[in-house]
Amino acid sequence: MLQIDSEFKNLIPPLSSEEKLQLEANLKEFGCLDPLIVWQGENILLDGHNRYEICTREQIPYKIVEIEIGDREAAICWIANHQLGRRNITPEVASYLRGKRYLNLKGDRTGNLKQNSPNGNYFRSVDAAKSLAEQYKVTDRTIRNDALFTEALDTLEQSLGDEVKHSILARNSGLTKKDVLSLAKVADEEGQEVAQKLLSMKQNKSDIVQQIKDKKPVPNPHFVGEVCRITPKADPDLKPFSGCWCIVYQINLHSCGIKTWKVDFETVKPENLERTYGVEENAASRNCDRLRCLANKVHSDYEATYTAVLEVLGKVKNPSSLTQRQERLLTFLEGEY
Incomplete structure:
Protein backbone atom coordinates (compact mmCIF):
# COMPACT_ATOMS: atom_id res chain seq x y z
CA MET A 1 0.00 0.00 0.00
CA LEU A 2 1.54 3.30 -1.10
CA GLN A 3 1.51 6.30 1.22
CA ILE A 4 -0.19 9.52 0.12
CA ASP A 5 1.33 12.76 1.40
CA SER A 6 -1.31 15.52 1.30
CA GLU A 7 1.24 18.30 0.70
CA PHE A 8 2.79 16.41 -2.22
CA LYS A 9 -0.63 15.58 -3.68
CA ASN A 10 -1.72 19.23 -3.51
CA LEU A 11 1.25 20.23 -5.67
CA ILE A 12 -0.28 18.32 -8.58
CA PRO A 13 -3.12 20.06 -10.47
CA PRO A 14 -6.34 18.00 -10.22
CA LEU A 15 -7.93 16.61 -13.35
CA SER A 16 -11.27 17.89 -14.57
CA SER A 17 -14.20 15.46 -14.46
CA GLU A 18 -13.86 14.86 -18.21
CA GLU A 19 -10.11 14.28 -17.98
CA LYS A 20 -10.51 11.83 -15.11
CA LEU A 21 -13.23 9.86 -16.93
CA GLN A 22 -11.00 9.66 -20.01
CA LEU A 23 -8.04 8.51 -17.89
CA GLU A 24 -10.19 5.81 -16.28
CA ALA A 25 -11.42 4.62 -19.68
CA ASN A 26 -7.83 4.44 -20.99
CA LEU A 27 -6.63 2.52 -17.92
CA LYS A 28 -9.45 0.00 -18.25
CA GLU A 29 -8.82 -0.52 -21.96
CA PHE A 30 -5.02 -0.43 -22.16
CA GLY A 31 -3.86 -0.95 -18.57
CA CYS A 32 -1.50 1.29 -16.59
CA LEU A 33 1.31 1.82 -19.09
CA ASP A 34 3.28 4.45 -17.14
CA PRO A 35 4.79 3.43 -13.79
CA LEU A 36 4.02 5.28 -10.57
CA ILE A 37 6.97 7.20 -9.10
CA VAL A 38 7.68 6.46 -5.43
CA TRP A 39 10.11 7.90 -2.86
CA GLN A 40 12.56 5.07 -2.20
CA GLY A 41 12.63 3.93 1.39
CA GLU A 42 9.58 6.02 2.37
CA ASN A 43 6.98 4.35 0.11
CA ILE A 44 5.44 7.80 -0.55
CA LEU A 45 3.85 8.44 -3.94
CA LEU A 46 5.43 11.34 -5.85
CA ASP A 47 3.69 11.08 -9.23
CA GLY A 48 0.66 9.17 -10.47
CA HIS A 49 -1.94 9.95 -7.79
CA ASN A 50 -4.91 9.79 -10.19
CA ARG A 51 -3.70 6.56 -11.78
CA TYR A 52 -3.09 5.03 -8.36
CA GLU A 53 -6.59 5.92 -7.13
CA ILE A 54 -8.26 4.46 -10.24
CA CYS A 55 -6.04 1.36 -10.42
CA THR A 56 -6.63 0.59 -6.73
CA ARG A 57 -10.39 1.02 -7.06
CA GLU A 58 -10.69 -0.94 -10.32
CA GLN A 59 -8.02 -3.53 -9.39
CA ILE A 60 -5.87 -2.65 -12.41
CA PRO A 61 -2.23 -3.84 -12.09
CA TYR A 62 0.44 -1.15 -12.04
CA LYS A 63 4.21 -0.89 -11.78
CA ILE A 64 6.25 1.46 -9.62
CA VAL A 65 9.67 3.05 -10.04
CA GLU A 66 11.50 4.08 -6.87
CA ILE A 67 13.80 7.10 -6.91
CA GLU A 68 16.26 8.30 -4.29
CA ILE A 69 15.15 11.51 -2.59
CA GLY A 70 17.18 13.18 0.16
CA ASP A 71 14.45 14.99 2.08
CA ARG A 72 11.06 16.71 1.79
CA GLU A 73 12.55 19.79 0.11
CA ALA A 74 14.13 17.55 -2.52
CA ALA A 75 10.79 15.75 -2.98
CA ILE A 76 8.93 19.05 -3.44
CA CYS A 77 11.63 20.16 -5.87
CA TRP A 78 11.26 16.95 -7.90
CA ILE A 79 7.45 17.16 -8.05
CA ALA A 80 7.50 20.86 -8.97
CA ASN A 81 10.06 20.39 -11.75
CA HIS A 82 8.21 17.33 -13.04
CA GLN A 83 4.93 19.26 -13.24
CA LEU A 84 6.59 22.38 -14.69
CA GLY A 85 7.97 20.22 -17.49
CA ARG A 86 4.47 19.41 -18.72
CA ARG A 87 3.00 21.39 -21.60
CA ASN A 88 -0.61 21.60 -20.43
CA ILE A 89 -0.21 23.46 -17.13
CA GLY A 111 19.30 25.05 2.16
CA ASN A 112 20.34 28.68 1.66
CA LEU A 113 23.86 28.26 3.03
CA LYS A 114 26.23 26.66 0.58
CA GLN A 115 29.75 26.63 -0.75
CA ASN A 116 32.35 26.78 2.01
CA SER A 117 35.17 29.22 1.56
CA PRO A 118 38.61 27.65 0.91
CA ASN A 119 39.56 27.98 4.59
CA GLY A 120 36.16 26.80 5.81
CA ASN A 121 35.58 29.79 8.06
CA TYR A 122 32.25 30.99 6.66
CA PHE A 123 29.35 30.17 4.37
CA ARG A 124 28.10 32.26 1.48
CA SER A 125 24.37 32.97 1.64
CA VAL A 126 22.66 32.10 -1.60
CA GLN A 203 -17.41 36.30 -9.32
CA ASN A 204 -20.74 38.02 -10.04
CA LYS A 205 -19.25 41.47 -10.57
CA SER A 206 -19.80 43.23 -13.90
CA ASP A 207 -18.61 46.80 -13.53
CA ILE A 208 -18.56 49.51 -16.18
CA VAL A 209 -14.92 48.93 -17.10
CA GLN A 210 -15.53 45.22 -17.68
CA GLN A 211 -18.62 45.95 -19.75
CA ILE A 212 -16.59 48.25 -21.97
CA LYS A 213 -13.93 45.58 -22.35
CA ASP A 214 -16.55 42.97 -23.20
CA LYS A 215 -18.18 45.20 -25.81
CA LYS A 216 -15.03 46.61 -27.36
CA PRO A 217 -12.16 44.23 -26.73
CA VAL A 218 -8.82 45.56 -27.93
CA PRO A 219 -7.02 42.69 -29.66
CA ASN A 220 -3.44 41.94 -28.66
CA PRO A 221 -1.41 43.07 -31.70
CA HIS A 222 1.24 40.35 -31.33
CA PHE A 223 1.23 36.62 -32.10
CA VAL A 224 3.02 33.49 -30.91
CA GLY A 225 6.37 33.06 -32.64
CA GLU A 226 6.73 36.75 -33.51
CA VAL A 227 10.20 38.28 -33.17
CA CYS A 228 10.15 41.66 -31.40
CA ARG A 229 12.57 44.21 -29.98
CA ILE A 230 12.28 45.12 -26.28
CA THR A 231 11.65 48.77 -25.40
CA PRO A 232 11.62 49.06 -21.57
CA LYS A 233 9.91 52.47 -21.19
CA ALA A 234 8.62 52.51 -17.57
CA ASP A 235 9.30 48.83 -16.79
CA PRO A 236 12.47 48.57 -14.65
CA ASP A 237 12.72 44.78 -15.07
CA LEU A 238 13.10 45.23 -18.84
CA LYS A 239 15.81 47.91 -18.69
CA PRO A 240 18.74 45.42 -18.70
CA PHE A 241 17.22 43.95 -21.88
CA SER A 242 16.69 47.22 -23.74
CA GLY A 243 17.26 46.64 -27.46
CA CYS A 244 17.31 42.85 -27.12
CA TRP A 245 15.31 40.80 -29.58
CA CYS A 246 12.86 38.27 -28.18
CA ILE A 247 10.41 35.56 -29.21
CA VAL A 248 6.73 35.83 -28.24
CA TYR A 249 5.70 32.46 -26.78
CA GLN A 250 2.33 33.30 -25.22
CA ILE A 251 -0.49 35.75 -25.93
CA ASN A 252 -2.52 36.99 -22.97
CA LEU A 253 -5.46 39.40 -23.08
CA HIS A 254 -3.39 42.51 -22.34
CA SER A 255 0.19 41.19 -22.32
CA CYS A 256 2.63 38.73 -23.90
CA GLY A 257 4.97 36.06 -22.61
CA ILE A 258 8.40 36.48 -24.23
CA LYS A 259 11.64 34.50 -24.37
CA THR A 260 14.99 36.32 -24.54
CA TRP A 261 18.50 34.92 -24.91
CA LYS A 262 18.71 34.74 -21.11
CA VAL A 263 15.32 34.65 -19.31
CA ASP A 264 11.58 34.53 -19.89
CA PHE A 265 9.10 37.28 -19.01
CA GLU A 266 5.54 36.07 -18.45
CA THR A 267 3.69 39.39 -18.75
CA VAL A 268 5.11 42.11 -20.96
CA LYS A 269 2.83 44.89 -22.17
CA PRO A 270 2.42 45.17 -25.96
CA GLU A 271 3.78 48.74 -25.86
CA ASN A 272 7.11 47.33 -24.58
CA LEU A 273 7.50 45.23 -27.73
CA GLU A 274 8.51 46.72 -31.06
CA ARG A 275 7.78 44.76 -34.21
CA THR A 276 10.71 43.59 -36.34
CA TYR A 277 10.51 43.21 -40.08
CA GLY A 278 12.33 40.92 -42.48
CA VAL A 279 13.12 38.37 -39.76
CA GLU A 280 12.48 34.68 -40.42
CA GLU A 281 10.74 33.48 -37.25
CA ASN A 282 11.80 29.80 -37.22
CA ALA A 283 15.47 30.64 -37.78
CA ALA A 284 15.36 33.31 -35.06
CA SER A 285 13.77 30.82 -32.66
CA ARG A 286 16.54 28.29 -33.35
CA ASN A 287 19.22 30.91 -32.70
CA CYS A 288 17.44 31.92 -29.49
CA ASP A 289 17.57 28.29 -28.31
CA ARG A 290 21.29 28.14 -29.17
CA LEU A 291 21.98 31.28 -27.10
CA ARG A 292 19.82 30.06 -24.20
CA CYS A 293 21.72 26.77 -24.06
CA LEU A 294 25.03 28.62 -23.98
CA ALA A 295 23.82 31.20 -21.45
CA ASN A 296 23.20 28.49 -18.85
CA LYS A 297 26.68 27.02 -19.33
CA VAL A 298 28.52 30.34 -19.50
CA HIS A 299 26.76 31.58 -16.35
CA SER A 300 27.80 28.44 -14.46
CA ASP A 301 31.37 28.98 -15.70
CA TYR A 302 31.38 32.67 -14.59
CA GLU A 303 33.09 33.65 -17.86
CA ALA A 304 32.47 37.40 -18.23
CA THR A 305 33.97 37.67 -21.73
CA TYR A 306 31.71 34.97 -23.13
CA THR A 307 28.71 36.55 -21.39
CA ALA A 308 29.51 39.85 -23.10
CA VAL A 309 29.55 38.09 -26.47
CA LEU A 310 26.14 36.56 -25.79
CA GLU A 311 24.75 39.95 -24.80
CA VAL A 312 25.92 41.40 -28.12
CA LEU A 313 24.39 38.49 -30.06
CA GLY A 314 21.18 39.06 -28.10
CA LYS A 315 20.91 42.51 -29.72
CA VAL A 316 21.85 41.77 -33.34
CA LYS A 317 19.77 43.47 -36.01
CA ASN A 318 18.56 40.25 -37.67
CA PRO A 319 18.61 37.24 -35.32
CA SER A 320 17.48 34.91 -38.10
CA SER A 321 20.41 35.73 -40.40
CA LEU A 322 23.67 36.13 -38.52
CA THR A 323 26.65 37.61 -40.31
CA GLN A 324 29.61 35.31 -41.00
CA ARG A 325 31.53 36.75 -38.05
CA GLN A 326 28.53 36.48 -35.72
CA GLU A 327 28.00 32.87 -36.76
CA ARG A 328 31.69 32.08 -36.22
CA LEU A 329 31.55 33.60 -32.72
CA LEU A 330 28.46 31.58 -31.83
CA THR A 331 29.92 28.37 -33.28
CA PHE A 332 33.16 28.96 -31.37
CA LEU A 333 31.30 29.30 -28.05
CA GLU A 334 29.29 26.16 -28.80
CA GLY A 335 32.57 24.35 -29.42
CA GLU A 336 33.92 25.58 -26.09
CA TYR A 337 31.06 23.88 -24.23
Whole structure:
Protein backbone atom coordinates (compact mmCIF):
# COMPACT_ATOMS: atom_id res chain seq x y z
CA MET A 1 0.00 0.00 0.00
CA LEU A 2 1.54 3.30 -1.10
CA GLN A 3 1.51 6.30 1.22
CA ILE A 4 -0.19 9.52 0.12
CA ASP A 5 1.33 12.76 1.40
CA SER A 6 -1.31 15.52 1.30
CA GLU A 7 1.24 18.30 0.70
CA PHE A 8 2.79 16.41 -2.22
CA LYS A 9 -0.63 15.58 -3.68
CA ASN A 10 -1.72 19.23 -3.51
CA LEU A 11 1.25 20.23 -5.67
CA ILE A 12 -0.28 18.32 -8.58
CA PRO A 13 -3.12 20.06 -10.47
CA PRO A 14 -6.34 18.00 -10.22
CA LEU A 15 -7.93 16.61 -13.35
CA SER A 16 -11.27 17.89 -14.57
CA SER A 17 -14.20 15.46 -14.46
CA GLU A 18 -13.86 14.86 -18.21
CA GLU A 19 -10.11 14.28 -17.98
CA LYS A 20 -10.51 11.83 -15.11
CA LEU A 21 -13.23 9.86 -16.93
CA GLN A 22 -11.00 9.66 -20.01
CA LEU A 23 -8.04 8.51 -17.89
CA GLU A 24 -10.19 5.81 -16.28
CA ALA A 25 -11.42 4.62 -19.68
CA ASN A 26 -7.83 4.44 -20.99
CA LEU A 27 -6.63 2.52 -17.92
CA LYS A 28 -9.45 0.00 -18.25
CA GLU A 29 -8.82 -0.52 -21.96
CA PHE A 30 -5.02 -0.43 -22.16
CA GLY A 31 -3.86 -0.95 -18.57
CA CYS A 32 -1.50 1.29 -16.59
CA LEU A 33 1.31 1.82 -19.09
CA ASP A 34 3.28 4.45 -17.14
CA PRO A 35 4.79 3.43 -13.79
CA LEU A 36 4.02 5.28 -10.57
CA ILE A 37 6.97 7.20 -9.10
CA VAL A 38 7.68 6.46 -5.43
CA TRP A 39 10.11 7.90 -2.86
CA GLN A 40 12.56 5.07 -2.20
CA GLY A 41 12.63 3.93 1.39
CA GLU A 42 9.58 6.02 2.37
CA ASN A 43 6.98 4.35 0.11
CA ILE A 44 5.44 7.80 -0.55
CA LEU A 45 3.85 8.44 -3.94
CA LEU A 46 5.43 11.34 -5.85
CA ASP A 47 3.69 11.08 -9.23
CA GLY A 48 0.66 9.17 -10.47
CA HIS A 49 -1.94 9.95 -7.79
CA ASN A 50 -4.91 9.79 -10.19
CA ARG A 51 -3.70 6.56 -11.78
CA TYR A 52 -3.09 5.03 -8.36
CA GLU A 53 -6.59 5.92 -7.13
CA ILE A 54 -8.26 4.46 -10.24
CA CYS A 55 -6.04 1.36 -10.42
CA THR A 56 -6.63 0.59 -6.73
CA ARG A 57 -10.39 1.02 -7.06
CA GLU A 58 -10.69 -0.94 -10.32
CA GLN A 59 -8.02 -3.53 -9.39
CA ILE A 60 -5.87 -2.65 -12.41
CA PRO A 61 -2.23 -3.84 -12.09
CA TYR A 62 0.44 -1.15 -12.04
CA LYS A 63 4.21 -0.89 -11.78
CA ILE A 64 6.25 1.46 -9.62
CA VAL A 65 9.67 3.05 -10.04
CA GLU A 66 11.50 4.08 -6.87
CA ILE A 67 13.80 7.10 -6.91
CA GLU A 68 16.26 8.30 -4.29
CA ILE A 69 15.15 11.51 -2.59
CA GLY A 70 17.18 13.18 0.16
CA ASP A 71 14.45 14.99 2.08
CA ARG A 72 11.06 16.71 1.79
CA GLU A 73 12.55 19.79 0.11
CA ALA A 74 14.13 17.55 -2.52
CA ALA A 75 10.79 15.75 -2.98
CA ILE A 76 8.93 19.05 -3.44
CA CYS A 77 11.63 20.16 -5.87
CA TRP A 78 11.26 16.95 -7.90
CA ILE A 79 7.45 17.16 -8.05
CA ALA A 80 7.50 20.86 -8.97
CA ASN A 81 10.06 20.39 -11.75
CA HIS A 82 8.21 17.33 -13.04
CA GLN A 83 4.93 19.26 -13.24
CA LEU A 84 6.59 22.38 -14.69
CA GLY A 85 7.97 20.22 -17.49
CA ARG A 86 4.47 19.41 -18.72
CA ARG A 87 3.00 21.39 -21.60
CA ASN A 88 -0.61 21.60 -20.43
CA ILE A 89 -0.21 23.46 -17.13
CA THR A 90 -1.69 26.93 -16.74
CA PRO A 91 0.44 30.01 -15.92
CA GLU A 92 -1.23 29.98 -12.48
CA VAL A 93 -0.06 26.42 -11.82
CA ALA A 94 3.49 27.32 -12.90
CA SER A 95 3.44 30.35 -10.60
CA TYR A 96 2.11 28.27 -7.69
CA LEU A 97 4.80 25.59 -8.10
CA ARG A 98 7.65 28.08 -8.36
CA GLY A 99 6.27 29.84 -5.28
CA LYS A 100 6.20 26.56 -3.35
CA ARG A 101 9.83 25.90 -4.17
CA TYR A 102 10.85 29.41 -3.10
CA LEU A 103 8.96 29.22 0.19
CA ASN A 104 10.56 25.87 1.00
CA LEU A 105 14.05 27.12 0.16
CA LYS A 106 13.49 30.36 2.03
CA GLY A 107 12.18 28.51 5.07
CA ASP A 108 15.09 26.09 5.15
CA ARG A 109 18.07 28.12 6.35
CA THR A 110 20.52 25.27 5.74
CA GLY A 111 19.30 25.05 2.16
CA ASN A 112 20.34 28.68 1.66
CA LEU A 113 23.86 28.26 3.03
CA LYS A 114 26.23 26.66 0.58
CA GLN A 115 29.75 26.63 -0.75
CA ASN A 116 32.35 26.78 2.01
CA SER A 117 35.17 29.22 1.56
CA PRO A 118 38.61 27.65 0.91
CA ASN A 119 39.56 27.98 4.59
CA GLY A 120 36.16 26.80 5.81
CA ASN A 121 35.58 29.79 8.06
CA TYR A 122 32.25 30.99 6.66
CA PHE A 123 29.35 30.17 4.37
CA ARG A 124 28.10 32.26 1.48
CA SER A 125 24.37 32.97 1.64
CA VAL A 126 22.66 32.10 -1.60
CA ASP A 127 19.65 34.16 -2.67
CA ALA A 128 16.90 31.60 -3.21
CA ALA A 129 14.87 33.90 -5.46
CA LYS A 130 17.83 34.58 -7.73
CA SER A 131 18.74 30.91 -7.88
CA LEU A 132 15.22 29.85 -8.86
CA ALA A 133 14.88 32.76 -11.30
CA GLU A 134 17.96 31.53 -13.16
CA GLN A 135 16.70 27.95 -13.14
CA TYR A 136 13.23 28.78 -14.48
CA LYS A 137 14.37 31.65 -16.75
CA VAL A 138 12.24 34.34 -15.10
CA THR A 139 13.08 37.38 -12.98
CA ASP A 140 13.73 37.57 -9.23
CA ARG A 141 10.60 39.67 -8.84
CA THR A 142 8.53 37.00 -10.59
CA ILE A 143 9.70 34.38 -8.08
CA ARG A 144 8.84 36.60 -5.11
CA ASN A 145 5.44 37.40 -6.61
CA ASP A 146 4.94 33.67 -7.17
CA ALA A 147 5.52 33.12 -3.45
CA LEU A 148 2.88 35.72 -2.51
CA PHE A 149 0.43 34.04 -4.90
CA THR A 150 1.21 30.59 -3.42
CA GLU A 151 0.70 31.78 0.16
CA ALA A 152 -2.57 33.45 -0.84
CA LEU A 153 -3.86 30.29 -2.55
CA ASP A 154 -2.97 28.14 0.44
CA THR A 155 -4.81 30.60 2.70
CA LEU A 156 -7.91 30.41 0.49
CA GLU A 157 -7.71 26.62 0.45
CA GLN A 158 -7.73 26.52 4.25
CA SER A 159 -10.51 29.11 4.53
CA LEU A 160 -12.78 28.40 1.56
CA GLY A 161 -11.87 24.84 0.55
CA ASP A 162 -9.74 23.19 -2.11
CA GLU A 163 -12.36 23.67 -4.85
CA VAL A 164 -11.68 27.42 -4.83
CA LYS A 165 -7.96 26.82 -5.13
CA HIS A 166 -8.40 24.30 -7.94
CA SER A 167 -10.73 26.57 -9.89
CA ILE A 168 -8.17 29.40 -9.68
CA LEU A 169 -5.36 27.14 -10.88
CA ALA A 170 -7.54 25.87 -13.72
CA ARG A 171 -8.45 29.48 -14.70
CA ASN A 172 -12.16 28.82 -14.14
CA SER A 173 -12.74 31.24 -11.25
CA GLY A 174 -12.66 34.53 -13.13
CA LEU A 175 -10.29 35.91 -10.49
CA THR A 176 -7.08 37.75 -11.27
CA LYS A 177 -3.93 37.32 -9.20
CA LYS A 178 -4.68 40.69 -7.61
CA ASP A 179 -8.14 39.39 -6.65
CA VAL A 180 -6.58 36.27 -5.12
CA LEU A 181 -4.17 38.32 -2.99
CA SER A 182 -6.88 40.68 -1.72
CA LEU A 183 -9.30 37.83 -1.05
CA ALA A 184 -6.67 35.94 0.94
CA LYS A 185 -5.97 39.03 3.02
CA VAL A 186 -9.67 39.32 3.86
CA ALA A 187 -9.86 35.61 4.72
CA ASP A 188 -6.85 35.96 7.02
CA GLU A 189 -7.93 39.19 8.75
CA GLU A 190 -11.74 39.09 8.69
CA GLY A 191 -12.59 35.40 8.50
CA GLN A 192 -14.24 32.83 6.25
CA GLU A 193 -17.73 34.33 6.12
CA VAL A 194 -16.60 37.76 4.93
CA ALA A 195 -14.20 36.17 2.44
CA GLN A 196 -16.98 33.97 1.03
CA LYS A 197 -19.22 37.02 0.52
CA LEU A 198 -16.41 38.90 -1.19
CA LEU A 199 -15.70 35.90 -3.44
CA SER A 200 -19.36 35.77 -4.51
CA MET A 201 -19.32 39.50 -5.22
CA LYS A 202 -16.15 39.26 -7.31
CA GLN A 203 -17.41 36.30 -9.32
CA ASN A 204 -20.74 38.02 -10.04
CA LYS A 205 -19.25 41.47 -10.57
CA SER A 206 -19.80 43.23 -13.90
CA ASP A 207 -18.61 46.80 -13.53
CA ILE A 208 -18.56 49.51 -16.18
CA VAL A 209 -14.92 48.93 -17.10
CA GLN A 210 -15.53 45.22 -17.68
CA GLN A 211 -18.62 45.95 -19.75
CA ILE A 212 -16.59 48.25 -21.97
CA LYS A 213 -13.93 45.58 -22.35
CA ASP A 214 -16.55 42.97 -23.20
CA LYS A 215 -18.18 45.20 -25.81
CA LYS A 216 -15.03 46.61 -27.36
CA PRO A 217 -12.16 44.23 -26.73
CA VAL A 218 -8.82 45.56 -27.93
CA PRO A 219 -7.02 42.69 -29.66
CA ASN A 220 -3.44 41.94 -28.66
CA PRO A 221 -1.41 43.07 -31.70
CA HIS A 222 1.24 40.35 -31.33
CA PHE A 223 1.23 36.62 -32.10
CA VAL A 224 3.02 33.49 -30.91
CA GLY A 225 6.37 33.06 -32.64
CA GLU A 226 6.73 36.75 -33.51
CA VAL A 227 10.20 38.28 -33.17
CA CYS A 228 10.15 41.66 -31.40
CA ARG A 229 12.57 44.21 -29.98
CA ILE A 230 12.28 45.12 -26.28
CA THR A 231 11.65 48.77 -25.40
CA PRO A 232 11.62 49.06 -21.57
CA LYS A 233 9.91 52.47 -21.19
CA ALA A 234 8.62 52.51 -17.57
CA ASP A 235 9.30 48.83 -16.79
CA PRO A 236 12.47 48.57 -14.65
CA ASP A 237 12.72 44.78 -15.07
CA LEU A 238 13.10 45.23 -18.84
CA LYS A 239 15.81 47.91 -18.69
CA PRO A 240 18.74 45.42 -18.70
CA PHE A 241 17.22 43.95 -21.88
CA SER A 242 16.69 47.22 -23.74
CA GLY A 243 17.26 46.64 -27.46
CA CYS A 244 17.31 42.85 -27.12
CA TRP A 245 15.31 40.80 -29.58
CA CYS A 246 12.86 38.27 -28.18
CA ILE A 247 10.41 35.56 -29.21
CA VAL A 248 6.73 35.83 -28.24
CA TYR A 249 5.70 32.46 -26.78
CA GLN A 250 2.33 33.30 -25.22
CA ILE A 251 -0.49 35.75 -25.93
CA ASN A 252 -2.52 36.99 -22.97
CA LEU A 253 -5.46 39.40 -23.08
CA HIS A 254 -3.39 42.51 -22.34
CA SER A 255 0.19 41.19 -22.32
CA CYS A 256 2.63 38.73 -23.90
CA GLY A 257 4.97 36.06 -22.61
CA ILE A 258 8.40 36.48 -24.23
CA LYS A 259 11.64 34.50 -24.37
CA THR A 260 14.99 36.32 -24.54
CA TRP A 261 18.50 34.92 -24.91
CA LYS A 262 18.71 34.74 -21.11
CA VAL A 263 15.32 34.65 -19.31
CA ASP A 264 11.58 34.53 -19.89
CA PHE A 265 9.10 37.28 -19.01
CA GLU A 266 5.54 36.07 -18.45
CA THR A 267 3.69 39.39 -18.75
CA VAL A 268 5.11 42.11 -20.96
CA LYS A 269 2.83 44.89 -22.17
CA PRO A 270 2.42 45.17 -25.96
CA GLU A 271 3.78 48.74 -25.86
CA ASN A 272 7.11 47.33 -24.58
CA LEU A 273 7.50 45.23 -27.73
CA GLU A 274 8.51 46.72 -31.06
CA ARG A 275 7.78 44.76 -34.21
CA THR A 276 10.71 43.59 -36.34
CA TYR A 277 10.51 43.21 -40.08
CA GLY A 278 12.33 40.92 -42.48
CA VAL A 279 13.12 38.37 -39.76
CA GLU A 280 12.48 34.68 -40.42
CA GLU A 281 10.74 33.48 -37.25
CA ASN A 282 11.80 29.80 -37.22
CA ALA A 283 15.47 30.64 -37.78
CA ALA A 284 15.36 33.31 -35.06
CA SER A 285 13.77 30.82 -32.66
CA ARG A 286 16.54 28.29 -33.35
CA ASN A 287 19.22 30.91 -32.70
CA CYS A 288 17.44 31.92 -29.49
CA ASP A 289 17.57 28.29 -28.31
CA ARG A 290 21.29 28.14 -29.17
CA LEU A 291 21.98 31.28 -27.10
CA ARG A 292 19.82 30.06 -24.20
CA CYS A 293 21.72 26.77 -24.06
CA LEU A 294 25.03 28.62 -23.98
CA ALA A 295 23.82 31.20 -21.45
CA ASN A 296 23.20 28.49 -18.85
CA LYS A 297 26.68 27.02 -19.33
CA VAL A 298 28.52 30.34 -19.50
CA HIS A 299 26.76 31.58 -16.35
CA SER A 300 27.80 28.44 -14.46
CA ASP A 301 31.37 28.98 -15.70
CA TYR A 302 31.38 32.67 -14.59
CA GLU A 303 33.09 33.65 -17.86
CA ALA A 304 32.47 37.40 -18.23
CA THR A 305 33.97 37.67 -21.73
CA TYR A 306 31.71 34.97 -23.13
CA THR A 307 28.71 36.55 -21.39
CA ALA A 308 29.51 39.85 -23.10
CA VAL A 309 29.55 38.09 -26.47
CA LEU A 310 26.14 36.56 -25.79
CA GLU A 311 24.75 39.95 -24.80
CA VAL A 312 25.92 41.40 -28.12
CA LEU A 313 24.39 38.49 -30.06
CA GLY A 314 21.18 39.06 -28.10
CA LYS A 315 20.91 42.51 -29.72
CA VAL A 316 21.85 41.77 -33.34
CA LYS A 317 19.77 43.47 -36.01
CA ASN A 318 18.56 40.25 -37.67
CA PRO A 319 18.61 37.24 -35.32
CA SER A 320 17.48 34.91 -38.10
CA SER A 321 20.41 35.73 -40.40
CA LEU A 322 23.67 36.13 -38.52
CA THR A 323 26.65 37.61 -40.31
CA GLN A 324 29.61 35.31 -41.00
CA ARG A 325 31.53 36.75 -38.05
CA GLN A 326 28.53 36.48 -35.72
CA GLU A 327 28.00 32.87 -36.76
CA ARG A 328 31.69 32.08 -36.22
CA LEU A 329 31.55 33.60 -32.72
CA LEU A 330 28.46 31.58 -31.83
CA THR A 331 29.92 28.37 -33.28
CA PHE A 332 33.16 28.96 -31.37
CA LEU A 333 31.30 29.30 -28.05
CA GLU A 334 29.29 26.16 -28.80
CA GLY A 335 32.57 24.35 -29.42
CA GLU A 336 33.92 25.58 -26.09
CA TYR A 337 31.06 23.88 -24.23
